[in-house]
Amino acid sequence: MKPPKDCRCCGNQSIIGCPYCFKCHAAGCHVGLRTGELISRCAQKEKPMSKLVRPGWDEYFMNIASVVATRSSCVRRQVGAVIIRDNNIISGGYNGTPRGLPNCNEGGCPRCNSTSAAPGQSLAECLCSHAEENAITQAAFHGASVRGSTLYSTFKPCLICSKMIINAGLTRVIFGEDYPDEAGTRLILASQYVDLYRYVDKTLVKIYGS
Secondary structure (H helix, E strand, C coil): CCCCCCCCCCCCCCCCCCHHHHHHHHHCCCCCCCHHHHHHHHHHHCCCCCCCCCCCHHHHHHHHHHHHHCCCCCCCCCCEEEEEECCEEEEEEECECCCCCCCHHHCCCHHHHCCCCCCCCCHHHCCCECHHHHHHHHHHHCCCCCCCCEEEEEECCCHHHHHHHHHCCCCEEEEEECCCCHHHHHHHHHHCCCEEEEEECCEEEECCCC
16 A cells, blocks of 8 residues: 655655654555544654663662662661672672571570660670671682672671671672771771772762771
8 A cells, every 4th residue: 555645754655764654554554544644643653762771880789789688687677788790799698697597586696686785786796697798608608709899788897797808808898878887997998908988879989098
């Protein structure tokens, strides 16, 4: 079937070179339609595509760390961490009691279930492994090296996790929320092997020593 001679889409009698006429002719949608109706139908079909918005790498991995945190059974706070190298996930971890023990929310950690322990205090009595610690040990459990990698964590690492981060060979830490243990921050900054950043409003803010 030939297109209308007075086609207002392409301005001539040929369907070649006019996407509106070509698509409508191929679909047969202009059969019995007047020229004005043809143009209206084509305009509805050819709506502009919305711009695709993709998260940046830092936002992407911080979002993943936040999802990992939802697996935590800790009654105090839920923390998630992922270890990344070359934009690939090597390992992930969330805070909770070691393998084979009752979960924290099931009474597995007396310190966390106590109302007397302040946040960031008495960590030597805590039976829960932190998210950063579990991410590193999970990599070791599966035989994966984390040397030269980046750790994304929903919270700033404590002193114990900071020591593991340095000795495991991680070179960058990106965290979301603060944690009441400045000893870990001081250790990382003093080591000169690890760069420390805070993720704020989809932007990395580097932490420098005083």
